[in-house]
Amino acid sequence: MPSDADTRLADLVREVRSSPKYAQLSMQLVQNIAAKELQKFGSSAKALKATRARLHQLTGAYLTPKLNYAQWLDNFKALPPGDSAALKATASAMMRLHNSTAERLPTLDTFYATCLKSLGAINSVLDLACGLNPLAIPWMPLTENFTYQAVDVVEPMMAFIAAYFELFGIQGNATVQDLSSWVPTESVQLVLMLKLVPLLDQMDKAIAPRLLEVLNTEHILLSYPLRSLGGHAKGMRQTYTQQFEKLMAGLSYTIQTFEYSNEIAFLLSK
Numbered sequence: 001m002p003s004d005a006d007t008r009l010a011d012l013v014r015e016v017r018s019s020p021k022y023a024q025l026s027m028q029l030v031q032n033i034a035a036k037e038l039q040k041f042g043s044s045a046k047a048l049k050a051t052r053a054r055l056h057q058l059t060g061a062y063l064t065p066k067l068n069y070a071q072w073l074d075n076f077k078a079l080p081p082g083d084s085a086a087l088k089a090t091a092s093a094m095m096r097l098h099n100s101t102a103e104r105l106p107t108l109d110t111f112y113a114t115c116l117k118s119l120g121a122i123n124s125v126l127d128l129a130c131g132l133n134p135l136a137i138p139w140m141p142l143t144e145n146f147t148y149q150a151v152d153v154v155e156p157m158m159a160f161i162a163a164y165f166e167l168f169g170i171q172g173n174a175t176v177q178d179l180s181s182w183v184p185t186e187s188v189q190l191v192l193m194l195k196l197v198p199l200l201d202q203m204d205k206a207i208a209p210r211l212l213e214v215l216n217t218e219h220i221l222l223s224y225p226l227r228s229l230g231g232h233a234k235g236m237r238q239t240y241t242q243q244f245e246k247l248m249a250g251l252s253y254t255i256q257t258f259e260y261s262n263e264i265a266f267l268l269s270k
């Protein structure tokens with residue numbers, strides 16, 4: 001028989017997911033956050049409010065609500081085959097709908113080319129908390145037969161990315177995984193952790209160090225935002241540089257730093 005605590009958690013999770021905005025999120029993530037908030041507040045009403053607020057901060061704040069993925073897939077299907085300018089134009093238009101990729105658009109022409117220059121063409125990528133970043137594949141220096149694994153917590157977005165991979169014959173997969181309770185084990189040449197660490201730290205400061213310890217890769221491109229979603233800089237460069245230095249303590253990577261107006265990126269190489 002389920003305990004009282006189990007029943008209260010199941011009720012809270014059901015209530016959170018009764019809203020379409022949160023129904024599209026990984027069940028695991030909703031359960032993890034709901035369990036913490038229930039423990040903190042005891043009261044279901046306060047825990048419900050807090051769980052929704054935290055899920056919004058982690059995911060909803062970034063993504064345009066009610067994104068029509070089927071329409072966007074049709075837009076990609078309608079592109080003339082082999083027209084890379086048209087593909088980049090459509091991909092850029094869609095990346096505008098996720099704040100994180102939208103912020104990177106002004107520097108996208110140089111971002112990957114510069115940060116990954118020292119690696120040559122890359123054959124395998126794992127993109128953690130990817131958002132719509134797999135749409136930036138045409139800007140990345142990749143080998144002809146590269147593989148690409150993409151992970152995030154937004155279910156319809158990952159279904160769209162999987163369909164996008166299939167449409168363009170990209171080898172790889174797009175899966176729903178909550179990085180607070182799942183660790184990737186596959187071996188890849190490059191892992192992307194773009195603007196991810198501050199979110200993981202919001203959940204639990206132990207997650208990012210644990211991930212770095214287990215990742216089976218030669219290189220990691222890790223970045224931090226230099227502006228908040230509201231557009232303020234608020235000393236973020238100094239704060240995140242210090243946090244990054246703390247995260248690196250005891251790890252032996254060669255580090256290259258790349259700074260843009262709204263993002264600071266570090267390429268870590270073994």
Ligand SMILES: C[S@@+](CC[C@H](N)C(=O)[O-])C[C@H]1O[C@@H](n2cnc3c(N)ncnc32)[C@H](O)[C@@H]1O
Nearest residue numbers: 058059100101129130131152153178179194195
């Ligand atoms: C700041 S955005 C970064 C997106 C992308 N990496 C980029 O830089 O363009 C954070 C992303 O993390 C995802 N996310 C939040 N919590 C997560 C978790 N626990 N596990 C996996 N992804 C998560 C969100 O859905 C969102 O797409």
